[in-house]
Structure formats: C-alpha cells, structure tokens
Amino acid sequence: MVADWVSFNVIDTERQDWARGWAALKRFAEREHHARVPYGHGEGAAPLGQWVAEQRGxxxxxxxxGQRAQRLERLGMVWCLADERFQENL
Structure with a gap:
C-alpha cells in the first residue's frame, strides 16, 4: 500500500513535472529556434530556465x-553552454 502511494504521489508527479517542462521547452525551441534557455527565463508560470539547468545537472x-536525453536533444538541448560558446567563437 505504501509503495502504491509513493508511486502515485511521487513518481507520477515527477513524470508529470518532467512532461510539463519538456512541453514548455518544446514551445520555447519552436518559437526561438534554439533551446539555450536563459536561467531566469519563465514560460508562463513555469521557471523554464531553472528546469533546463536541472536537466543539465x-x-x-x-x-x-537515455530516452529523456534523446527527447531533449531532438529539441536542440545544449548540455554544456561553455563548450557551445567556445565552438561558436572558433
């Protein structure tokens, strides 16, 4: 019974939160044509920049x-901003 409660109230909530973050990143990427979200950026009430930083961490x-990483990469996720900036400046 405890396992069911934890699964429903913790695991499913985490999945829903991740799905909402991914959907917000998808909207951002489609609109801005990149997925380099500034840390302080929010999409509506969602702190998207913080969510992206948590995903990088x-x-x-x-x-x-691997499935989540692939989904984010398809949106153009940048795992290391410093590496990307270095490559852009070459």
Missing part, C-alpha cells in the same frame, strides 16, 4: 534516462 550526474 541530472545529465552530468548520470541520473537521466
């Missing part, structure tokens, strides 16, 4: 599933 820490 999870990716670096090896805590992100």
């Amino acid at each position: 999870a990716y670096r820490a090896g805590q992100m599933t």
Whole structure:
C-alpha cells in the first residue's frame, strides 16, 4: 500500500513535472529556434530556465534516462553552454 502511494504521489508527479517542462521547452525551441534557455527565463508560470539547468545537472550526474536525453536533444538541448560558446567563437 505504501509503495502504491509513493508511486502515485511521487513518481507520477515527477513524470508529470518532467512532461510539463519538456512541453514548455518544446514551445520555447519552436518559437526561438534554439533551446539555450536563459536561467531566469519563465514560460508562463513555469521557471523554464531553472528546469533546463536541472536537466543539465541530472545529465552530468548520470541520473537521466537515455530516452529523456534523446527527447531533449531532438529539441536542440545544449548540455554544456561553455563548450557551445567556445565552438561558436572558433
């Protein structure tokens, strides 16, 4: 019973939060033609820039599933902004 409660109230909520963040990033990327979201940027009430920074952190820490990483990469996710800026300046 406890496992069901945790699954419903924690795991499903996390999935829903991730799905909302991904949808907000998708809207941003379609509108701006890139996925380099400034940290302080929000989409409506959603703090999208913070969400993107959390995804980068999870990716670096090896805590992100391959499926999620692929979904973000299809939107043009930049995992390391410093590396991208370096490449642009070459």
